[in-house]
Amino acid sequence: MTAPAALRPPVPGVDVPDARGRTGLDRAGRDLTGNPDVRVRDVELLAAGWHVLRRTTLEVRRSDGSWQTQQRETYDRGNGATVLLYDPDRRTVLLARQFRYPVYVNGHPDGLLLETAAGLLDDDDPATAIRREAAEELGVVVGELQEVFQVWMSPGSVTERLHFFAAPYSPRTRAAQGGGLAEEGEDIEVCELAFDDALAGTTDGRVVDAKTVMLLQWAALSGPFAAARRD
Incomplete structure (x- = not known):
């Protein structure tokens, strides 16, 4: 005591x-x-x-x-938010590739993960926070924003509740280079992938980040690409 x-x-x-x-x-x-x-x-x-x-x-x-x-x-570590940015016309998604030491030290070959844009809320509401993160990490000005669900990602030991969003993007809304904030140690590669290729990555080992797997599968099952896959 x-x-x-x-x-x-x-x-x-x-x-x-x-x-x-x-x-x-x-x-x-x-x-x-x-x-x-x-x-x-x-x-x-x-x-x-x-x-x-x-x-x-x-x-x-x-x-x-x-x-x-x-x-x-x-x-x-506080609560956070993440967003799947998708282009419905070109059937692409925009992801971040960045180094994650915790996965590197626990067996990932190089520690570089493909991820949806994400970050902590800090003092912002979830929608404001994820707009900020999408701009900083991927250079996208987010317009329409859909909240998908809220999830406790590791309830056995971590208190964080993560707010999941999805938002359309296009070449027109990619207003900046992205790459993250150097002063926060971020060095992010912006990766545009065909949606079907990104989804396949969830089963072949190229996409192993939990939040990204969840949002890609949501997009295929009931999100923006669900109807096309059923057809």
Whole structure:
């Protein structure tokens, strides 16, 4: 259990501001009341370099009525949004190819993934955030925007909820080069693929990013390319 504040030195992110000016990062979850079979007993801040890692002690009532004490570590990086940009006339999609160290260290041959444009919401609403990301990463000014679904991508440990969108694009709306923000370490290759080729990549190993697989399959099953595939 976490020691009382009076018995320990001030903790950045808890008692005093951390490098991002945050305090009270150990309060998340303490006031949850939506599930009467879950009682949060303690929250420890483990790390807060940029995103936040917490260890929570909770009591969970099992199906037989007994209470069990559990500990869960959660990684809080905020919520995000992603968008599939598609050209319905030319039957193409616009994807980003970029290096992802976590997949590289876990067996991907070079760490370069083909992905739909995506990013964290920060302080924006999902639609505003994904318009920003589409412009920064792929150079597209998004007009009409369709929200497809919302998904928790890794509910066993990561708190992030991802908002999925789709939007048409054309050569006319590709207003900039894209490539991401160099100051954030981004070096993105803009890739235009035939939709059928991108969809085939979800089964032959060329497209292995979860959000991208989901949006491509949605586009084939019930999205902009569904009717053409049925015909």
